[in-house]
Amino acid sequence: MTTQADRTVDQLLRIPLAQCPPVLITGGAGYIGSHAALALLDLGIKVVILDDMSTGSSLLVPPNAVFVRGQAGDAELVSRVIAEESIGAIMHFAASISVGDSVSQPAAYYRNNLVETLGLAETAVNARIRAMVFSSTAAVYAEGSSRPLRETDPLGPINPYGASKAMAETVLRDIARASPHALSLGILRYFNVAGADPLGRSGQNSVHPHHLIEIATQVATGQRDMIHVYGSDYPTEDGTGVRDYVHVSDVAAAHVLMLQTILAASGQSLTFNLGYGQGQSVLDVLSALSVASGRPLPYRFTGRREGDPASLVADASLAASLGWTPRYRDIATIVSHALAWEAQRTKAVAVAA
Known part of the structure; x- marks a missing residue:
C-alpha cells in the first residue's frame, strides 16, 4: 500500500464523478454524514445511509437516499446491504463524539468508535470494497503545539474520544494494508466542524447539544x-x-474529493487535516x-x-493536493x-x- 510522503504529496489523480460507485454512508442521519450524503447526491452519485438512529435524526436523511437502520459493525447486515445495493465505497461517520462524555463513559466510546469500526473494516475487506473514507478528528494530536498542527505531528490524545479515533486510524491502516484486494483508505482529521447547509437541508440536530x-x-x-x-x-x-472552525459543507466537499482520489489508485492511503x-x-x-x-x-x-x-x-495545506478549495x-x-x-x-x- 502506498502512503503519503511528509507534506510532499503532488497533485493527486481523481476518477471522474461518473465513475464513482454507489456509496454506503454510516452515520448518514447525523450532522456531518448527512452533509456528505447531500454532496454526493447533488453530484448524481447513489447513496445508501446506514444509521442506528441512537443520535441520528430522520430530519437529516435526504429523501433521495436509500435508508437502512442498523449498526456499522453488524457484519451480516452490512454485507447484505453491500451486495443488494452494489456498494463500491464506504464513508464511515458513525461514532460517539462528545469529549466530556468520553471522559465519563470511556468504555462506551471505545466500543462504538473502535470495535464497530473494526467490524466494519473486516466486512469491507470481505466484500471487496474498493475504498473507505474515515471520519477522524484533530483530537488525536498531542497538546502543546503553538503552531498549526500538521498531519506528521505527534499523536497524543488527551481524552478517550481522541484516543478511540487514533486507535481506529491504526486499525484501519493495518487492515487496509493487509487487504488482499487493495482497499484504499482516506482519513480526514476534522478540526471544529460548524455551520449548516446553505440551502437549509441539514444542520445540527442534537438531542443533547455539546457544540x-x-x-x-x-x-x-x-x-x-x-x-x-x-x-x-x-x-x-x-x-x-x-x-479552527470549518464549514460542514466544505468538509463534505473534501470527502467527495478524497473518495475520487483513493478510488483512482488501489491500495492508496492518505491522511489529511481539514481546517482553515x-x-x-x-x-x-x-x-x-x-x-x-x-x-x-x-x-x-x-x-x-x-x-x-x-x-x-x-495546517491544512496538504488538503490542497485533493483540489480542496x-x-x-x-x-x-x-x-x-x-x-x-x-x-x-x-x-x-x-x-x-
Whole structure:
C-alpha cells in the first residue's frame, strides 16, 4: 500500500464523478454524514445511509437516499446491504463524539468508535470494497503545539474520544494494508466542524447539544437563557479556548474529493487535516453570532472541562493536493448558516408538535 510522503504529496489523480460507485454512508442521519450524503447526491452519485438512529435524526436523511437502520459493525447486515445495493465505497461517520462524555463513559466510546469500526473494516475487506473514507478528528494530536498542527505531528490524545479515533486510524491502516484486494483508505482529521447547509437541508440536530455554535444558536433563538463558557484562563489572547472552525459543507466537499482520489489508485492511503488554519476563540464566536442575530448573547464563565485543549488549529495545506478549495471560510458565514438552520429547525419542531 502506498502512503503519503511528509507534506510532499503532488497533485493527486481523481476518477471522474461518473465513475464513482454507489456509496454506503454510516452515520448518514447525523450532522456531518448527512452533509456528505447531500454532496454526493447533488453530484448524481447513489447513496445508501446506514444509521442506528441512537443520535441520528430522520430530519437529516435526504429523501433521495436509500435508508437502512442498523449498526456499522453488524457484519451480516452490512454485507447484505453491500451486495443488494452494489456498494463500491464506504464513508464511515458513525461514532460517539462528545469529549466530556468520553471522559465519563470511556468504555462506551471505545466500543462504538473502535470495535464497530473494526467490524466494519473486516466486512469491507470481505466484500471487496474498493475504498473507505474515515471520519477522524484533530483530537488525536498531542497538546502543546503553538503552531498549526500538521498531519506528521505527534499523536497524543488527551481524552478517550481522541484516543478511540487514533486507535481506529491504526486499525484501519493495518487492515487496509493487509487487504488482499487493495482497499484504499482516506482519513480526514476534522478540526471544529460548524455551520449548516446553505440551502437549509441539514444542520445540527442534537438531542443533547455539546457544540459551542449549536448551543449558542439556541440562545440566539430564545430556546436557552444563556451559554456557559468553559474556562477563562487558557493561555490564549482572551483566555478562552481557540478552535479552527470549518464549514460542514466544505468538509463534505473534501470527502467527495478524497473518495475520487483513493478510488483512482488501489491500495492508496492518505491522511489529511481539514481546517482553515485560523483560530477563533469562544468569545470571537459569540461576538460573530451576536452580530448575525442582532442581539447580545448572555454567557457566564465556568471552570474548564476535563479533556479540553487550549487551542487546536490546522495546517491544512496538504488538503490542497485533493483540489480542496474551501468556499465558506469566514466565521460570519459559518454562524449565519448555523443560525438560519436553527431558526428553521425550531419552526419545524413547533409545527410538528
